[in-house]
Amino acid sequence: EVQLVESGGGLVQPGGSLRLSCAASGFIFSNYWMSWVRQAPGKGLEWVANIKQDGSERYCVDSVKGRFTISRDNAKNSLFLQMNSLRGEDTAVYYCARHLSSGLDYWGQGTLVTVSS
Amino acid sequence: QSALTQPASVSGSPGQSITISCTGTSSDIGTYNYVSWYQHHPGKAPKLMIYDVNNRPSGVSDRFSGSKSGNTASLTISGLQAEDETDYYCSSLTSRTLTYVFGTGTKVTVL
Numbered sequence: 001e002v003q004l005v006e007s008g009g010g011l012v013q014p015g016g017s018l019r020l021s022c023a024a025s026g027f028i029f030s031n032y033w034m035s036w037v038r039q040a041p042g043k044g045l046e047w048v049a050n051i052k053q054d055g056s057e058r059y060c061v062d063s064v065k066g067r068f069t070i071s072r073d074n075a076k077n078s079l080f081l082q083m084n085s086l087r088g089e090d091t092a093v094y095y096c097a098r099h100l101s102s103g104l105d106y107w108g109q110g111t112l113v114t115v116s117s
Numbered sequence: 118q119s120a121l122t123q124p125a126s127v128s129g130s131p132g133q134s135i136t137i138s139c140t141g142t143s144s145d146i147g148t149y150n151y152v153s154w155y156q157h158h159p160g161k162a163p164k165l166m167i168y169d170v171n172n173r174p175s176g177v178s179d180r181f182s183g184s185k186s187g188n189t190a191s192l193t194i195s196g197l198q199a200e201d202e203t204d205y206y207c208s209s210l211t212s213r214t215l216t217y218v219f220g221t222g223t224k225v226t227v228l
Contacts, residue, residue, distance in 0.1 A: 035217070037163075044120065045155070045163065045206050047217040059216040095162060102151035102210055102217070103168025110162065 002026040002106045004096050009111030016086050016115070022079040022096030022108055030054070030074040033099035036081045037107075038092035048094070049081065064090075086115045121145065121207055121220035128226040129197045137223045139190040139207030145218060147188040151210035154183055154192045157222075158203045166205075167192060194225070202227045 008020040020036070035050040049060035049070040058070050069082040079096050091114050097104035122140040129135040139146070139154075146152055154167040165174050167183035170190065180195045190209070194201055207220035 037219075044222040045157070045208075045219045047208065047219060050216060059214060061216055062214065100165065100174060101169050101172075102149075102208075103153035103165045103172075103174070104155075104163070105165045105168070105174050107162035107164075 004106055004108035006096050006108040006111040009113045011114045012086055013117050014087060014115055017084045020081040020094055024077045029077040034079045035097050035104060037095045037097055040092040088115050091115045121218055123220040123223045126224045128228055130228045131197055133197050134193060134195045135197060137192045137205055139220045141188050141209055144213055145209040145211040146190050148212050149210045152185055152190040153208045155206045156203060197227055199227050201225055
């Protein structure tokens with residue numbers, strides 16, 4: 001059974017940092033593109049970043065460029081999102097998800113990040 | 118990146134068919150056959166309903182179908198059921214950043 005489990009969310013002050021993790025199981029992690037998607041309270045879904053199977057290509061949305069970094073450890077079946085210089089508008093539930101071509105076919109349950117003083 | 122444009126709400130009676138539109142630009146929907154649709158019940162993880170414009174993942178009902186014309190993609194739900202009432206989002210690859218952009222979301226109501 002495919003499972004994605006996020007962790008690392010919490011309350012952080014503006015300007016602070018957090019590292020989100022996503023533990024994958026039930027599939028060959030190294031065979032898939034992976035993504036992070038977020039949903040701010042009362043808002044729609046927003047694609048944050050994605051990464052190729054071997055980590056050689058990474059892309060992110062303009063609003064997080066220079067602040068967030070997506071990475072992966074295929075040996076540990078894990079996906080990461082390093083978030084620096086956090087802002088109030090980064091407050092959201094963050095999901096990791098697996099790609100099925102252009103779609104995301106499996107999602108974690110999400111981890112809440114709250115940026116507030 | 119600007120979000121793709123979806124109607125805020127669409128409604129229909131049980132058994133009817135409804136169509137949700139998703140309008141983008143020549144930099145996203147108009148360029149790529151990489152449009153996906155998601156069903157999202159609040160508080161739960163989104164569910165992939167359609168990928169690459171018109172492909173259904175295993176286990177998704179054939180009542181759901183996708184299409185594209187120019188810069189606009191569409192999701193059609195046939196034989197509308199009460200369980201279909203929730204939020205739906207489209208997404209597309211965008212050439213400017215080579216990442217993906219979601220639509221604004223559509224709330225489907227079953228009358």
